Amino acid sequence: MLVLGIETSCDETGVALYHTRQGLLSHALYSQTEMHGEYGGVVPELASRDHIRRLLPLIRQIFAEAGLTLRDLDAIAYTRGPGLAGALLVGASVAAALGFALKIPVLGIHHLEGHLLSPLLSDPAPAFPFVALLVSGGHTQLMEVTGLGQYRLLGETVDDAAGEAFDKTAKLLGLGYPGGPALSRLADEFSRSGQSVRFELPRPMLHSGDFNFSFSGLKTAVLTLVNKHEMTPQTRGAIAQAFQEAAVEVLTEKSLAALAKTGLTQLVVAGGVGANRQLRSNLDYRAGTIGATVYYPKLEFCTDNGAMIAFAGAMRLESGEPESLRLGKFTINARWDLEMQEIGREA
Ligand code: KG4
Numbered sequence: 198m199l200v201l202g203i204e205t206s207c208d209e210t211g212v213a214l215y216h217t218r219q220g221l222l223s224h225a226l227y228s229q230t231e232m233h234g235e236y237g238g239v240v241p242e243l244a245s246r247d248h249i250r251r252l253l254p255l256i257r258q259i260f261a262e263a264g265l266t267l268r269d270l271d272a273i274a275y276t277r278g279p280g281l282a283g284a285l286l287v288g289a290s291v292a293a294a295l296g297f298a299l300k301i302p303v304l305g306i307h308h309l310e311g312h313l314l315s316p317l318l319s320d321p322a323p324a325f326p327f328v329a330l331l332v333s334g335g336h337t338q339l340m341e342v343t344g345l346g347q348y349r350l351l352g353e354t355v356d357d358a359a360g361e362a363f364d365k366t367a368k369l370l371g372l373g374y375p376g377g378p379a380l381s382r383l384a385d386e387f388s389r390s391g392q393s394v395r396f397e398l399p400r401p402m403l404h405s406g407d408f409n410f411s412f413s414g415l416k417t418a419v420l421t422l423v424n425k426h427e428m429t430p431q432t433r434g435a436i437a438q439a440f441q442e443a444a445v446e447v448l449t450e451k452s453l454a455a456l457a458k459t460g461l462t463q464l465v466v467a468g469g470v471g472a473n474r475q476l477r478s479n480l481d482y483r484a485g486t487i488g489a490t491v492y493y494p495k496l497e498f499c500t501d502n503g504a505m506i507a508f509a510g511a512m513r514l515e516s517g518e519p520e521s522l523r524l525g526k527f528t529i530n531a532r533w534d535l536e537m538q539e540i541g542r543e544a
C-alpha cells in the first residue's frame with residue numbers, strides 16, 4: 198500500500214511517500230524558518246501562504262524521485278492537528294481534493310502521533326509497549342504507549358514547552374530564532390572548552406513526585422543572570438551550558454521515573470528537542486544504568502516532517518481504521534487531545 202503523507206501544521210512543509218512493504222520511498226521538506234526569523238517567531242498568515250506555494254511542487258518532486266505517479270497512490274494522510282489553523286487547512290484541502298479526485302481514502306493524523314511513531318521508521322525500532330517523551334516547540338509530554346492509538350498521558354508541562362524554553366533562552370542570549378539548536382551548539386562548545394566559569398540554575402519540579410514539567414521559571418532565572426552579568430562570549434556560553442544542563446536533567450530524570458512507574462524498559466524520544474546531543478547522551482547513560490533502551494528518530498525526522506505522517510497513516514490503515522473514518526472530510530483540529538486516538542474512534 199502506497200501512502201502520501203502531508204505535514205503543514207506549523208512552519209515546515211513536509212511530504213513523503215511510504216510503502217507498507219518497501220518502506221520510505223521518498224520525502225522532501227521545506228523549512229520556513231528563515232522567513233519567520235526576520236520576525237523573531239512564526240507568523241501564522243505567512244506560514245499558510247508559504248505552504249500554498251510549496252506544497253504541490255514538493256509533492257511533484259517526491260513522485261518524480263520515487264518514479265511513481267498519483268495513480269499509484271492507495272491513500273493520503275495529512276496532519277489534521279494540533280497546529281496553526283490556516284497552515285493545517287492547506288494540507289487538509291490538498292489532501293481532500295487529491296483523495297476526491299483519485300477516489301482513495303484520506304486520513305487526518307494527529308501531529309504528535311506522527312512524532313511518537315517516528316522512531317519506528319528507524320532500525321532497530323522499538324516495539325509496543327513503550328514510554329514516549331515528546332519534546333517539541335509546542336509540547337512536552339510523557340506518554341505510556343501500549344499500541345497504535347493507545348496513548349495514556351503520564352504528565353506534561355504546566356507552562357512552556359521544552360523547545361519553547363530553549364528558543365526563549367536562546368533569544369535572551371541573542372542567538373536568533375529558532376534558537377534551540379544554536380543554544381545547544383553554544384553549550385556544547387562551552388563544555389568542550391573546559392572553562393571554569395559556571396552558573397547553577399534550578400531544576401524545576403524535579404522532585405514534584407509526578408510527571409509534570411515547568412520551564413518558565415528556568416527561563417526567568419536565565420533572564421536574571423543576563424541582567425546581572427556583562428554578556429561576554431564566555432558568560433553567554435556558561436549560561437547556555439547551565440540552562441541545557443538543567444533542562445536535560447529534568448527531562449532525563451522524569452523519563453526514568455516514568456519507566457520505573459510503568460515497569461517498561463523502552464523509551465522513545467520524539468520531537469525537535471530529541472535532536473539535542475546532551476539529552477541523548479544523558480538519556481542513554483541513565484537508561485543504561487537500569488537496563489532500559491532509548492530509541493530516537495533519525496535526526497532528519499526529529500523535527501516536523503512528512504514521513505512520520507505518511508507512516509502513521511499507513512499504520513492506521515493496516516490496523517483496520519474503519520471505512521467510515523476514511524472519508525476525506527475537510528477537517529482540521531487546531532487543538533486536539535492525543536489521548537483520543539483509539540483506532541476507529543470518531544474524534
Ligand atoms: O518538533 P518540532 O520541529 O516542532 C514542533 O512541533 O514544535 O520542534 C521544534 C523545536 C524548536 O523549539 C527547536 O528549537 C527545538 O525543537 N530544537 C532543539 C534542537 N533542535 C531543535 N532544541 C534543543 N536542542 C536541539 N538540538
Ligand code: ZN
Binds near residue numbers: 308333334469501
Ligand atoms: Zn512537531
